[in-house]
Amino acid sequence: MTKKIGDKAILQDVTLQVPTGGFVAVLGPNGAGKTTLLKILSLLLPPSAGQVKIAGRPAEAADPSLRRQIGVISHSTLLYSHLSAAENLYFYGRLYDVGNLPLRIESVLEEVGLRYYFHDPVRTFSRGMQQRLAIARAILHEPALLFFDEPYTGLDQHAIEILNGVLRRLRDERRTIFLITHNFEQGLDLADRVVILRRGRVVFNEETASLRGADFKKLYLQKVEG
Ligand SMILES: Nc1ncnc2c1ncn2[C@@H]1O[C@H](COP(=O)(O)OP(=O)(O)OP(=O)(O)O)[C@@H](O)[C@H]1O
Ligand SMILES: [Mg+2]
Structure with a gap:
């Protein structure tokens, strides 16, 4: 999938496959394309090329039964x-x-x-x-599919705990979740997969189980700076 705005490429050749009940943490520096990716996956924005499939079927943004299966937290409330x-x-x-x-x-x-x-x-x-x-x-x-774009923004300690509880409950109910966060620990703790975007491309896509014990911060910096 690709997204261009004007002649600027925002996302390039992004291919992601997530099983039902998967929990993906999306990481990457400011401007990497995370929000754009989530808008496309949650059918708020059409891709320039390629397509989004939900449950194996091409997702039609206008389909109200599909909209009902999607929940979004975005930069605007x-x-x-x-x-x-x-x-x-x-x-x-x-x-x-x-x-x-x-x-x-x-x-x-x-x-x-x-x-x-x-x-x-x-x-x-x-x-x-x-x-x-x-x-x-x-x-x-x-909803069966949830997209959270930096949901921790502005939350106090108690509300962070509440949100973590909500996310764990949703995960245990086998809902499919995408979480954009700048907090590695929280992302790694909750997710079963980590995707790192850099300048509109996926530069890392691994199961969190394979990252146990790894110095993830170092790995991240290598991926976004390399
Ligand atoms: N409507 C738009 N018109 C032009 N450029 C845009 C538009 N929306 C996003 N962009 C550009 O696309 C790139 C990716 O933006 P995006 O908001 O997806 O980044 P992000 O990874 O969510 O960043 P952040 O961590 O700051 O939220 C940026 O370079 C941004 O300037
Ligand atoms: Mg963003």
């Missing part, structure tokens, strides 16, 4: 600031046809520690609270 926490989740829940929505909303707000902010408008939320709500929104419809 995708929240409506004039709506309350609950209203935001109602909006997305209806969009995705979530069954038993009131209960489900209570449960995810509880999970991310925002139960007491149910009726508060999002514009009154701190950065970290908005990020917590973005996590709740991404998991609300229990």
Whole structure:
């Protein structure tokens, strides 16, 4: 798969295959193409050449049944600031046809520690609270495929623990997960595969099991500087 914007190549010859239930940590320096890759995989952006297949079938961005299987946390929180926490989740829940929505909303707000902010408008939320709500929104419809673009941004220590718990639960439920992070330890700890991007190319793609004990930081620096 390739992505060009204008005549600039953002991603070049990227080929990735991830089994159902796989957990991929995507690493790489600023500007390497990580966010672009996740946008393409989550069907928010079309590739210039090549295609994305989900469950063996070419993925059509317009297919609503496919959209329902995808959850995203991106650089922007995708929240409506004039709506309350609950209203935001109602909006997305209806969009995705979530069954038993009131209960489900209570449960995810509880999970991310925002139960007491149910009726508060999002514009009154701190950065970290908005990020917590973005996590709740991404998991609300229990998607099979999850894309997290630097989800730790702005989270306090307690919220980091909450997010790690959510990620472990999703992994144990055999959902397929892509996680962009600049935190190697967290990435290596959770993922079963590490992909490193450098200037739009995959320069490393290995199972984390094979990296046990290795000095990963050194390896990473070799890959992105070499
Ligand atoms: N809409 C756009 N128009 C032009 N160039 C773009 C656009 N979006 C991204 N790029 C370029 O594509 C490259 C990859 O950007 P991308 O956001 O995917 O990087 P990233 O790996 O997510 O970086 P970061 O770690 O800073 O989030 C960058 O050089 C960026 O300038
Ligand atoms: Mg990015």
